[in-house]
Amino acid sequence: MEDFPGGYLQARAGYAAVEGKGVQWLENSNGVVMKLRSTSKGLSLNLGADGLKIEMGHITKSKTNN
Secondary structure: OOOOOEEEEEEEEEEEEEEEEEEEEEEEOOOOEEEEEEEEEEEEEEEEEEEEEEOOOOOOOOOOOO
């Protein structure tokens, strides 16, 4: 899990004609790769490269009194 956070470079390519699918690959400097798939309706064409940063914080369980 310690390799998951960080800066990711994103490359994507996809098209849609009424209903279509796009695929995005994300990879960070630690070699973690994620493959994301999306579906859409309508007409679209895209090709590009972007970047994003993923951060993870500490998760605590909260207790509720009923």
